[in-house]
Amino acid sequence: MARKTVFQTLSKLSQMGDVTLHEPAGDSPQSERKRRSRKQEFNLNDCIAHLSTPRGPKAVMKSMMTTACERNCNYCVFRAGRAKTKRVTFSPDEMASAFQTLEGSGKVDGLFLSSGIIKGSVTTQDKLIDTADIIRNKQRYPGYIHLKIMPGIEYDQLYRSMQLADRVSVNLEAPTSERLAALAPKKIFIEELLRMLQWAEQIRRDHQNEKLASSVTQFVVGAVGDTDLELLSMSDKLYSQANLARVYYSAFGPVPGTPFEHLPATEAIREFRLYQSSFLLRDYRWDVEELPFLRSGNLRTDVDPKQAWADEHLLHQPIEVMTAEREQLLRIPGVGPVGADAIIRSRRRGALTELIHLRRIGIRTPHRLAKYVLLDGKQPVRQLKLF
Numbered sequence: 606m607a608r609k610t611v612f613q614t615l616s617k618l619s620q621m622g623d624v625t626l627h628e629p630a631g632d633s634p635q636s637e638r639k640r641r642s643r644k645q646e647f648n649l650n651d652c653i654a655h656l657s658t659p660r661g662p663k664a665v666m667k668s669m670m671t672t673a674c675e676r677n678c679n680y681c682v683f684r685a686g687r688a689k690t691k692r693v694t695f696s697p698d699e700m701a702s703a704f705q706t707l708e709g710s711g712k713v714d715g716l717f718l719s720s721g722i723i724k725g726s727v728t729t730q731d732k733l734i735d736t737a738d739i740i741r742n743k744q745r746y747p748g749y750i751h752l753k754i755m756p757g758i759e760y761d762q763l764y765r766s767m768q769l770a771d772r773v774s775v776n777l778e779a780p781t782s783e784r785l786a787a788l789a790p791k792k793i794f795i796e797e798l799l800r801m802l803q804w805a806e807q808i809r810r811d812h813q814n815e816k817l818a819s820s821v822t823q824f825v826v827g828a829v830g831d832t833d834l835e836l837l838s839m840s841d842k843l844y845s846q847a848n849l850a851r852v853y854y855s856a857f858g859p860v861p862g863t864p865f866e867h868l869p870a871t872e873a874i875r876e877f878r879l880y881q882s883s884f885l886l887r888d889y890r891w892d893v894e895e896l897p898f899l900r901s902g903n904l905r906t907d908v909d910p911k912q913a914w915a916d917e918h919l920l921h922q923p924i925e926v927m928t929a930e931r932e933q934l935l936r937i938p939g940v941g942p943v944g945a946d947a948i949i950r951s952r953r954r955g956a957l958t959e960l961i962h963l964r965r966i967g968i969r970t971p972h973r974l975a976k977y978v979l980l981d982g983k984q985p986v987r988q989l990k991l992f
Contacts, residue, residue: 611706614699619649621668621693627682628823629853630667630717630751630774631656634880653713663749665715666707670695670732674721676756678778678789679864680828680857683721687862694723697735705744715749716740726755726797730762737769752818754805757797764808767818772850775801776823780831780839787829802847809848823853826879827871832902833879834893841886841893851887854879874906882910888942889935912938919977926963926978927952939973956981 631654654667671694674683683690695703700718707713718736722729733752740746752770754763766773775798779785782794792798805820822843824836840852856871882904885891897913898904905913915938924933926948934945947966951957958981963971975985 611702614695614703615649615706617693617695617699618652618668618703620691621652621672627855627858628667628717628719628753628774628776629855630654630665630772631663632851633657634853634855649707649712653707654717656715656717663715664713665717665749665751666704666713667717668695668700668703668719670697670700670718670720670729670736671723672721673723675724676722676789676791678792680788680825680860681863682860684863687860697732697739700736701739701744704740705746708746708748715751717751719753720755722755726757727759727762730755730758730766734762734765734769737766741769754801756792756801758801760804763801763804764812767805767808767820768815770818772821773805773818774821774823775805777802777839778823778825779829780824780835784829784831784835788825802843802849806847819850820847821849821851821853823855826854826856826876828857828865828868833875833882833904834898834902836879837882837886837896838893840883844887852883854883872906875903878904878906878910885911890932909938911936915977923977923979923984925982926957927981937974937977939968939970944968958983960985 633656652666652668654665656663656665671692672683672690673685673692673694674681675685677684677686704713704716716737718733720729720733733755737750737752740750749772750770751772751774752766754766754773754775756775763773777785777794777798778792779788779794785792785794785798802820802822805818809817824831824839826836836854840849843849843852854876856873856876857865857868858870859866859868882896885896886893895914896904896910897917904910908916915936919936924937926934931945931949934940934948935942940948944967947968948957948963951962951966957963957966960971960975960980962980963974968974971985978985
């Protein structure tokens with residue numbers, strides 16, 4: 606009988622397919638969007654994503670407690686009243702059982718759990734919490750869990766979610782109240798979403814002796830006139846004030862049967878440039894004002910933002926590699942934290958005078974930075990190939 610119940614649960618799970626396709630969870634979000642063939646039937650592989658996580662590469666079960674939802678977000682495949690969406694709902698016991706089966710068979714070692722909203726956010730979050738509680742405390746699973754946070758839940762629910770999970774996500778979806786009203790008119794920007802991220806940071810500060818989840822957010826890009834300046838300004842505030850682990854950007858794609866079905870899709874390159882800029886803010890400590898925005902408030906898509914900045918600032922004032930501070934080295938296209946540290950170590954042993962010297966210490970594309978630097982006082986000779 607138990608085997609039959611497990612089989613029925615897994616069968617129901619397989620019917621959900623890749624329902625979290627547009628909810629990235631790992632460090633390489635674009636690689637998570639591997640759409641299945643239209644001719645292929647749903648199967649359990651659609652519920653498994655291969656992610657880069659804070660604990661390393663993992664095969665993670667990605668699913669939802671329910672695909673039904675009472676919020677009428679204008680872009681969402683799960684919005685209320687959309688007849689084409691298959692509605693599937695799990696109890697906490699069913700979801701925990703499905704995860705235990707897949708984890709026990711070695712197919713997954715991690716869980717990303719989201720949900721549509723039914724009977725309110727508080728009720729829905731309780732089901733997410735109950736599922737994680739079963740997995741952690743009944744099944745004794747010690748591994749990676751990522752929980753979605755429903756809009757406007759109670760403080761104690763957020764605290765408990767952070768105790769059970771390694772990561773929690775509160776999707777702001779838009780960078781301002783006005784943009785969110787156009788995108789998801791039944792959600793409230795500050796009270797239901799932004800406050801959750803502020804609470805999460807406060808909880809971490811108030812309970813520093815506990816192991817608590819990191820937090821992330823996601824924006825839907827390009828559906829309601831949002832600009833890159835708006836998106837990155839809010840991202841910067843969240844990095845500095847809410848200590849976010851990262852920000853996700855999801856290029857808008859129209860869904861049939863929604864109010865936004867006739868809007869144009871956002872180009873993937875715009876999403877990519879936002880990620881590059883976001884990392885400059887988070888990892889390189891750039892200021893938003895330093896990013897090379899166009900008059901439209903968007904970034905150039907033909908070149909990455911670091912190179913666009915360098916073209917404006919370094920072509921006539923190249924950086925001297927032999928004397929530059931680490932922060933200056935990080936401004937050079939093609940030089941990251943590892944490369945900057947390698948340059949500093951190497952120049953203590955002798956002069957770096959040629960591009961080949963940079964290649965030897967680990968700078969993989971030295972030709973890319975040639976026009977932005979001086980090597981021991983001289984502009985390096987540019988070469989198409991070094992070997």
